[in-house]
Amino acid sequence: xxxxxxxxxxxxxxxxxxxxxxxxxxxxxxxxxxxxxxxxxxxxxxxxxxxxxxxxxxxxxxxxxxxxxxxxxxxxxxxxxxxxxxxxxxxxxxxxxxxxxxxxxxxxxxxxxxxxxxxxxxxxxxxxxxxxxxxxxxxxxxxxxxxxxxxxxxxxxxxxxxxxx
Amino acid sequence: xxxxxxxxxxxxxxxxxxxxxxxxxxxxxxxxxxxxxxxxxxxxxxxxxxxxxxxxxxxxxxxxxxxxxxxxxxxxxxxxxxxxxxxxxxxxxxxxxxxxxxxxxxxxxxxxxxxxxxxxxxxxxxxxxxxxxxxxxxxxxxxxxxxxxxxxxxxxxxxxxxxxx
Numbered sequence: 362x363x364x365x366x367x368x369x370x371x372x373x374x375x376x377x378x379x380x381x382x383x384x385x386x387x388x389x390x391x392x393x394x395x396x397x398x399x400x401x402x403x404x405x406x407x408x409x410x411x412x413x414x415x416x417x418x419x420x421x422x423x424x425x426x427x428x429x430x431x432x433x434x435x436x437x438x439x440x441x442x443x444x445x446x447x448x449x450x451x452x453x454x455x456x457x458x459x460x461x462x463x464x465x466x467x468x469x470x471x472x473x474x475x476x477x478x479x480x481x482x483x484x485x486x487x488x489x490x491x492x493x494x495x496x497x498x499x500x501x502x503x504x505x506x507x508x509x510x511x512x513x514x515x516x517x518x519x520x521x522x523x524x525x526x
Numbered sequence: 527x528x529x530x531x532x533x534x535x536x537x538x539x540x541x542x543x544x545x546x547x548x549x550x551x552x553x554x555x556x557x558x559x560x561x562x563x564x565x566x567x568x569x570x571x572x573x574x575x576x577x578x579x580x581x582x583x584x585x586x587x588x589x590x591x592x593x594x595x596x597x598x599x600x601x602x603x604x605x606x607x608x609x610x611x612x613x614x615x616x617x618x619x620x621x622x623x624x625x626x627x628x629x630x631x632x633x634x635x636x637x638x639x640x641x642x643x644x645x646x647x648x649x650x651x652x653x654x655x656x657x658x659x660x661x662x663x664x665x666x667x668x669x670x671x672x673x674x675x676x677x678x679x680x681x682x683x684x685x686x687x688x689x690x691x
Binding site: 399409485 | 535537538539544547548555558559565566569583590591596599600604605615616617619620621622623625626627629631643644645646650652653654657
């Protein structure tokens with residue numbers, strides 16, 4: 362593993378701060394305790410709206426720079442009005458975003474300049490489970506989630522593969 | 527359980543279609559097989575953008591009425607630029623939205639008119655896990671998720687409690 366000592370942020374990741382944060386956390390474990398929150402209000406039918414703004418971390422109450430409002434609904438085929446993605450699609454987004462952020466950080470820590478990271482996360486779900494029509498044989502949730510990750514950067518395939526792993 | 531026979535949609539839920547969908551799925555299990563997708567592109571640092579639009583369901587490829595783009599990032603305290611909520615906050619939103627939609631559907635199916643559903647989902651996470659600083663003793667993910675659900679409607683507390691359960 363090569364640690365970059367360059368001052369310019371590789372992949373937009375401030376590695377100096379990343380390593381300093383890791384060291385600070387190692388010193389004072391309490392800093393690593395976070396609480397995240399979503400506040401949700403029903404609108405109508407299957408439509409609801411979540412507000413994401415405050416969280417606790419680094420031993421204090423904190424606020425995001427901007428409050429984010431996200432709308433969720435069901436499509437017409439699932440008896441909704443399609444005002445936004447379904448809750449289970451936001452879960453797939455969360456998985457994808459988590460992987461992408463991780464890849465960017467790990468690549469930067471290893472001194473690899475990325476040029477592209479893209480992924481598709483697909484989740485197969487059998488709604489017999491949630492509808493209670495399977496007699497308990499079908500799970501209420503995704504049966505499988507498949508991630509296809511594409512990474513390009515200034516390293517050989519083996520190194521990029523390692524970052525993905 | 528009381529099934530409503532009123533034609534006006536209770537809680538904005540089209541219960542006639544809801545029950546018809548349930549019956550159709552019971553008849554032809556294949557209709558219940560869905561695949562949801564999120565396509566994610568890295569922007570810079572921990573910032574990425576997911577696009578949610580197409581899905582498979584009811585034995586055909588389908589599209590949401592509108593394509594949704596959601597941005598995720600880390601806050602500055604987690605070495606990001608705070609262009610959007612963290613992936614783990616979107617997970618909390620997904621849980622909240624899933625509960626709210628479920629509550630509205632179940633209440634409508636039971637003939638209960640809701641006036642308010644709101645919830646707060648809080649997730650405690652110890653970042654020692656994801657930073658690999660715990661020697662494997664701290665899990666890489668939420669340690670606990672707490673849901674506070676508030677429901678108001680034209681039914682007694684016991685009935686509203688049952689819906690929440």
